Amino acid sequence: QGMQTAFGASDQNTDAPIEVVADSLEVNDTANTAVFVGNVEIVQDKMRMTAPRVEVTYREDDASTPEIEEGIAKVYATGGVTMTSGGDAAEGETAEYNVDSDYVLLSGNVLLTQGRNVLSGNEAKINLADNTAQMTGRVRTIINPGSKK
Amino acid sequence: QATQTEDAPVYLIADQVFLDGEDLLVASGHVEARQGERRLIAEKITYDQTSDTLTIEGSIRLEDGSNTVVLADSAELSDDMREGILRGARLILEYQLQMAAVEMQRTGARYQQLSKVAVTSCHVCDDGKPPLWQIRARRVIHDQETRNIYFEGAQLRVLDVPVFYLPKMRLPDPTVKRARGFLIPEIVSSSTLGTGIRTPYFLPIGDHADLTVSPLLSAETKTVELRYRQAFYNGDIEINAAGSQDTLRQDVGRSYVFADGKFQLPEKFRLQFDIETTSDSTYLQDYDYSSKDRLDSALLLTRDTRTSSFGLGGTFFETLRSSEENDTQASRVGEARYELRMTPQAIGGEARLGFLMHEHVRDSRTDIVGRDVQRVASSFDWRRSWIVGNGFDFQLLGGATTGYFDLDDDSTLRERTDYTIPYASATLRWPLEAVGAQGGTHLLEPVIQLAWSKDDTTDIPNDESTDVEFDSGNLFSLSRFPAPDQTEDGLRANIGLGWTRWGADGSYSHLSLGRVIRAEKDNRFSGSSGLAGLESDWLFETQIGQVEGPMLTARSLLDDHLRLAKVEAQLGWEFNRGTLDATYLWLDKDTQEDRDSEVSEWTLGANYQFAEFWTGAVEWRYDLVDDYTSKAGLGLRYENECVKVDLSASRRFTSSDNLDPSTTVGLTVSLSGFSAGRSSGAVRQTCKT
């Protein structure tokens, strides 16, 4: 019975580059943000997120730390987000991925399938690095005992 | 059924759920988990999916569909909640029997093992006061399959005082209806049998029969009592018997058997039988099995519909009275009867056709005293009512009965006597109604009947009609003799007046008077029957009380000087806290009715719940002629949700040559919550907060 992780692939590389694909893009240089609209798809290593609208915030170019090259600091997806990672899936109305803290915060009718179990609640805080998830608000869980015995 | 729910998903609801990498799911905050019929409530549940265990904390409550509830402080259970350990556990069976234990282990769906246990069905208050009774045990195993509770090192404590110790004990749990085993023992002490203990043992036999064996051992007697019951598809039988070796009759074993049964046969036939026999005349009385002084064993086949009634049967009598001998008493009686009711269209009214065949035999061959009787009779009559004039109910009745009498061992009647008796009557009834001032309803009903019959038979001895009664049940019947060996004769008028008032407040009162006026005297009627002479005594009947409450019913005969000749009265009252039933009887001396002294007697039976858990009962029979109590009894019951204590004491003062007066005291203590001593959902104690 394989190493079933709490959520997402265990070997997720949270430092891998984030690739974003969308129908259209608006860039706002001054605020360092970009808004992708229409079938937006965000991929980072084994984690994949889709949503109708995603607002990406880029990291400030910091002259004093030239070695950190330009990158995404925060991804904020709205309008119904689905997220899959290593066979587990989660969905919610909005999702905020803070890349540095490795946390994805899903909120609004969150539904999370983890292995054989299905959880639903108001909010889920998923840590992609250590594969944990914390759900809050009257959480309903359906645990399907596998054919273990 | 277990397998089906085993794979059922577990539904979990909680304020927070935390998923940890190693398949750990931690639910906390008002957690409720459901699987199939099992339901678990706790503060925190940690579900480890690799080892499939639940670690549970905080005021746990586990219900598993049957009426079993488990409470605990913490627990480690398998994910199907069937296996594991609960700490600070309380197991409650049928919401009645509570087992509090330091630790409880569930193994498979079957066993629940508790250690350092206190078992009680009493309401336990948190004020630290001990329950009325509890059983403390080192270990208790509840087998949910055989539904037995096994105790190890069991100690019964009453108000925390150790009373009784048993290394091993087995008791059926409350869900068991028919478990093999000991029922509640009864301590019995009587002046004739000494002090003893009756320990009934119940043995179910299949699904439809059971046997209860109750040995009764005391200084004076070694007795075994048996009760066998069996239910069939269309009937049931019950046999009660006992055998004794006692000091009252050293030389011989004593016994009795009472069996009865009834069966519903096709085509509306019913078969009933009862057998009553005993070894000696005072055995039933000595052991208080029955107060019957004449035993009758009978087999009876009957069929009854709206328009017909059929009966065929035989009875065997055995007298236990010291004043009677069996061979001069009719011991074997056979009877066949049939009656058909018809409604002839042409002439209207109702026609009745009847047949009656009867035979009774006395073993003795001596003349008169050993008389045997065979009689056959058939009867046909027709009656019709008309409403005439201003609300008069006029009824005409005419008919005849014909048959024959044949006697053996009786020289007064050489050979068979045939007879034909025509009879007729005309009855006028005029019911009047009125609505009283306060909305009450009145009914006044005068009735006058002219009756005639012609009975020429004079030589048939009165063998079965020695006791003639006179009441509103036969004021207007054509022959008040109970058996056809005598029939009323000649012209007579039966008059009656009845008045009844129903109050709007539910009060009820009834008064009726009746009298028989004859053209010629009939000296076959005894003095105390009230029917002797040209004018009978006045029949006086009254009923006073509440329609749904206490009711006094009384009947008496007043002679012309308005002197009472006979009085019978009964008071019945059922109220929410108990019942009262009293009777009074006064009969004058009358040798024609074999009553050589006056009879005057009060009886009183009452039970009353005088306090929340206490019910008292009293029984009293007082003989006013000899001015002594013939029987008195007291009963006291304490019953709450977990114990029933019955204390009874009674004394019988009557005696005969081999029957002495006796006092009997009985005590039973039954702990409710085990199927042997079930509490009837009695009043539950409440905690004094």
Added chain:
Amino acid sequence: CGLKPSLAPGGAAQSLFGRLRAREPKTRTDYLFVRRFEERIGLTTTGDLELDYTLDIERKAMGITSDQTTSRYMLAGKATYSVRRTGSDGALAHGTVTAFTGYSATGSTVATQAAQTDAMERLMTQLADLTVARLTAEATRLK
């Protein structure tokens, strides 16, 4: 106080005559009760009212002599009745009537047996008459 004939037109007993049909008897006591009931309230097969009844009879030993012989018995009877319209099951009227009869047990065994059978028949006559009287008094409810 305004007595008027109950069997005259408009009277309570008249309004019941020939309308009540008693339940089919199952036992001898049922038979005796129904026979008397139908004699008093009119035999009918097309009545629009149905009477259901339960008869409880208790035999009490009385007149216990000093040598513990039972010289008298009392048959205490109770008839519990309910009336409903044929086809519907709401009870229009219901109640209980009680009566008792007595018989002596000082005669021979067959005399006592005959006395008991006669006492049972008289008791059923009384219970049927009391039921008819009670229904007449409640006739307004059985319109």
